Amino acid sequence: MKFLVCISNVPDTTTKITFTPDNKEFNKAGVQFVINPWDEYALTRAIELKEANVGSTVTVLNVGEADTEPNIRKALAIGADDAIRVNAAPKDAFFVAEQIAAIAKEGSYDVILMGKESIDYNGFQVHGMVGELLGIPTVAPAMKLDMSGNTATLEREIEGGKEIVQVATPFVASCQQPMCEPRIPNMRGIMTARTKPLKVVPATGDAPRTEVKEFALPPKKQGVKLIDAANAGDLIKLLRNEAKVI
């Protein structure tokens, strides 16, 4: 079984988001980048399934410029076997999906996993685009993934419940909790990651279909109105008469 795990390089979840003065780009200064937290579920689950199925491999794929390599090495340290970096800035979801589909096709991967969405762009699009480009099923977002031979059984979250879905390889799944407990690299993993293959390839495909013009921060709150705990019930009156939300 050949697993392809797509990871993106995103600002750490504690990052205070700011933009360049013209609001055209995210301000990367002083920001720590991590593997997208949703992608960690995909990566760890792929490694668990590889360990349970002798002869399987896990390849990590990132569409990004050279500054993403520390996080690609981290994925190798967690237990992936090799990595591919498509050397291009991830312009939009369509552009990234085309890169992933091209790599997946060329390498005949059986299972293509990624996180539900990236915590920076929040597109929740790439999984379906890759599935459609390759003409294979997508299960998104998946909370559980088990493999038996070439058949996968997944739990797919729907609003208010879940669907149990069975698909045959090849397929795409976008992953979220509680699929597994994401792993962190150990010392041995970090040592071996240094020598694992990391192939850099040029981008292919078409022009992006969308373009970010400008970023903006949410409006600031006016300040909190405090209510004395002894008269907590007054809050309800304010919510009814002043805020008019109940």
Place this chain on the structure above:
Amino acid sequence: MSVLVVVECDKGEVKKSSLEVATYGAQLAAQLGTSATAVAVGEASDASLAKLGEQGITKVLYDKEPRLKDFVNNAYTKLIATAAQQEDAKVIVLANSNIGAAVGSRLSIRLQASLATNVVELPKTEGGQFTVKRGAFSGKAFSDVVLNGERKIIAVKKNSIEAQHEAGKTAEVVAFAAQLSDADFADAPKQVVMQDQAGGILLPEAALVVSGGRGMKGPENWNLIEDLAKALGAATACSKPVSDVDWRPHHEHVGQTGITVSPNLYIACGISGAIQHLAGVNSSKVIVVINKDPEAPFFKAADYGIVGDVFDVLPKLTAAVKELG
């Protein structure tokens, strides 16, 4: 040329988020000088579909194929693509739901359309450019995105548009056959399991949310959260640490790596307000924070606050809501 609105239905009713999407689609159609047609998916009834006229929809396409009752990615994609071609739809509007995202992303490839998810406002369409405002950085920011190409797909964030109700207007419900084959249902679910929702209110769609954090001290105290939620008609939610230790199920986890919500009212009980949690709730219209620590960072993001013990404050709030009647 028209605007095609994808309407999700459940148990015969149109979902709240789809009423918002229908409103968005009708307003966009008016802006573009055309009409809005809907295509229904899920378990719908003719009566509830006809009522989409209240949101400004003129016509609803409905395929009564029984296997479309549950979500099937391939079948839904083909159904909507067929409707889009029949109606010559240049813009397709759907909910930014798990169904909307799964179908919208496939449709964008099939119809060679540009796609924006998490959209919070009507687009700007002056000067031939089509620009939408969407949420980015997990609720920490917004971005204006230009959609290129002839066809566009927009997934509208829940609770960002208020559904309009113009009483008395009805839409024409038209039988529609997308000619689906067995192969289109190959990825049909084997089983569908629905959760017990507190009071039947789904968190992602809820207008009011009561949420608990570690300050609740344990799952045995959640009756305080549930009592207030029930009195208000609100959904319940929790912070990440709470779902991590299994006090509450994962689908209640609100935050950067859980779900982001934008209700009219979010009441946070015993939640300190880590930046990752704030990202998930900061588009709520009104935020109330109850915490015994006056230094809790959440107070900075709140509209109303009570510095006090949740075990003392929550029963008082529940009683006050019941008094209002």
